[in-house]
Amino acid sequence: MSGARKAVVSVPATSANVGVGYDCLGIALDLRATFTFEESDGLVIDGCLEKFRGEDNLAWTSYLEACRRMYREPRPMHLTIDSPIPLSGGLGSSSTCVVAGVVAAQLLNGDGFDPQAALNVATFLEGHPDNVAPAIMGGLVSSFSDGRDTRSLRFDVADGISFVAIAPPYEVRTADARKVMPESVSTETCVWQVGHAVATVQALQSGDCDLLAAACQDRLHEPFRARLIPDYEPLRRTALAAGAAAFLISGSGSTMLAVCDGDEGARRVANAVNNMVENHIDGLWVRVLGCSPKGVTFEV
Numbered sequence: 001m002s003g004a005r006k007a008v009v010s011v012p013a014t015s016a017n018v019g020v021g022y023d024c025l026g027i028a029l030d031l032r033a034t035f036t037f038e039e040s041d042g043l044v045i046d047g048c049l050e051k052f053r054g055e056d057n058l059a060w061t062s063y064l065e066a067c068r069r070m071y072r073e074p075r076p077m078h079l080t081i082d083s084p085i086p087l088s089g090g091l092g093s094s095s096t097c098v099v100a101g102v103v104a105a106q107l108l109n110g111d112g113f114d115p116q117a118a119l120n121v122a123t124f125l126e127g128h129p130d131n132v133a134p135a136i137m138g139g140l141v142s143s144f145s146d147g148r149d150t151r152s153l154r155f156d157v158a159d160g161i162s163f164v165a166i167a168p169p170y171e172v173r174t175a176d177a178r179k180v181m182p183e184s185v186s187t188e189t190c191v192w193q194v195g196h197a198v199a200t201v202q203a204l205q206s207g208d209c210d211l212l213a214a215a216c217q218d219r220l221h222e223p224f225r226a227r228l229i230p231d232y233e234p235l236r237r238t239a240l241a242a243g244a245a246a247f248l249i250s251g252s253g254s255t256m257l258a259v260c261d262g263d264e265g266a267r268r269v270a271n272a273v274n275n276m277v278e279n280h281i282d283g284l285w286v287r288v289l290g291c292s293p294k295g296v297t298f299e300v
């Protein structure tokens with residue numbers, strides 16, 4: 001197709017919840033997926049697994065929904081996906097698809113990038129704002145939503161904070177991990193979560209790892225979800241013994257996140273979990289990552 005319009009959209013992986021901020025807090029990480037949308041005579045999807053190449057591809061369906069909401073006629077696209085994000089879950093791979101589709105629709109079929117509109121549609125499509133908000137805005141983001149409008153506050157993460165993302169070679173589906181949540185919680189638990197969530201945000205902003213270690217103690221979802229990750233306990237023990245300030249289930253798992261004081265500390269933790277002898281895990285995916293101050297970026 002000559003003169004075909006094209007958008008290349010780059011979206012960071014995200015770690016949602018940050019322990020105590022269930023469905024509210026999320027961090028953008030410096031690991032990015034790239035989605036190339038190019039006008040075409042028919043729908044073509046490549047670069048991803050065969051099972052994601054159909055009309056139900058999440059980036060494509062998100063593109064269509066964003067067009068529908070803008071009252072614009074979608075055009076067929078050739079979509080190429082290049083994603084290093086593991087499919088075992090917990091690093092916001094689905095949010096990269098949703099955000100890419102929505103932003104590409106705004107760029108190619110709408111009036112240009114509109115971050116607030118993208119945040120509202122992406123939250124609706126994903127069902128919670130804690131991945132899509134940092135995927136759009138970068139940094140550490142705290143959000144709340146009334147189901148129509150999402151309000152998101154962005155904070156910088158201190159330079160000294162490094163992360164180790166640890167993905168075991170098995171999947172935990174977000175939908176399944178949401179089913180194990182308690183239906184109701186006590187006032188005591190609510191008080192615990194609010195106080196610890198505010199302190200976690202402050203600790204990550206200031207780089208205070210002692211405060212982080214005390215603050216990152218979730219009682220709302222991790223105790224129930226840890227059971228879905230057979231290697232959670234040995235990995236947690238090993239990471240903390242190697243010096244991690246906090247150890248979290250990233251999103252709904254199965255990926256876990258160790259939060260460390262500096263890159264050197266993070267590398268020590270990465271080596272320790274990679275070299276576990278007693279509970280060695282074949283096929284463990286381990287990366288030392290920083291926070292990405294940038295959210296979605298694009299070229300048209």
Ligand SMILES: Nc1ncnc2c1ncn2[C@@H]1O[C@H](COP(=O)(O)OP(=O)(O)O)[C@@H](O)[C@H]1O
Binds near residue numbers: 048083090094252
């Ligand atoms: N590289 C990819 N290409 C196509 N679709 C993808 C890709 N990565 C993720 N997805 C979509 O996102 C879904 C994973 O969502 P989910 O289980 O919530 O994982 P995560 O926790 O990483 O977001 C997949 O089933 C697929 O629909």
Ligand SMILES: N[C@@H](CCOP(=O)(O)O)C(=O)O
Binds near residue numbers: 022094128174
């Ligand atoms: N708040 C959600 C986050 C899910 O993140 P994902 O990366 O696992 O999709 C939850 O905890 O269910």
